[in-house]
Amino acid sequence: MPKIIGGSLAAHREQVRARVFEALRNQLYERGFDAITLSGVAAEAKLGRTAMYNHFPDKEHLLVAFVEDEATRYVAKLTEAVAAVPDPIGKLEAFARLQLRALADYHLPPGSTLAATLAPSAYRRVAAHADPITEQLREIVTTGVRQGCIPEEDPDLLVPMISSALASREVVDVPPEQLDRAIDGAVRFVLRAVGAKPRPDANLG
Structure with missing residues (x-):
């Protein structure tokens, strides 16, 4: 029987997943x-191939589980950062900065490639975390428009345009x-695009 890490099966599973x-x-x-191969990931995680397959039967399952775990942590971090700022423009700055930082930090395939890589049901699970x-x-946009911080515009137009700007890996x-300089410039661009001015205390470079 494989050695249990962490004192219980639940703790063992979580620690194995964290290593993987x-x-x-x-x-x-x-790379x-x-x-990436399952055997290569298992070797780096110091996990036997059989144990690896017990947790993740194929690369698709591994990717979906990884994205779900990362997305859950990121959404919590984003929610906390946005909630810490009182005004809509500050919230938009915080949102844009974190989105760009996450884009720089994560190296998943772009959406179109991911859609081609995964089965439709798996891709829907991954995509749902963007909701x-x-x-x-x-x-943020709706509140900004309502409070007059952002010129009146249809959020259905602004939201996808902002999202597209923040998804440009270039x-x-x-x-x-x-x-840091690139992110500062991109944040300024987003604020200008929605017709808002940076707050006087904003540190945008």
Whole structure:
């Protein structure tokens, strides 16, 4: 019987998943999703192949579980950051900055490639995690329009346009020492695009 890590089956499962996800994250940075294999991830996680297959029967299941775990953590972080700022423009700045930082930090395939890689049901599970993020942006924009911080415009138009601007990998595909400056410029662009001015105390470079 395999050695139980963490004192219980539940703790063992969580620790194994954490090790596997860390190994997958490292390999996504190094080589990209297409070059990843279950056996390679298992080896880096110091997990036997049989044990790996018990948790994740194929690469698709591994990717979906990883994205769901990352998305849950990210949505909680985003919610906390947005809630900490009182005004809609500050919330939009916080939202945009975190979205761009996440885009720079994560190396998953783009949506169109991911859709082709995964079965439709698996892709829907992954895509569903974008819903609470989009709803946060919609709430920020709607509140900003209602309070007069953002010129009146249809949120159904603004939200996808902002989302598209914040999903452009070219913005953050720069040398590490240039990333903060690139994000600052992109945040300024988003604020200008919605007709808002940065707050006087905003640190946008």
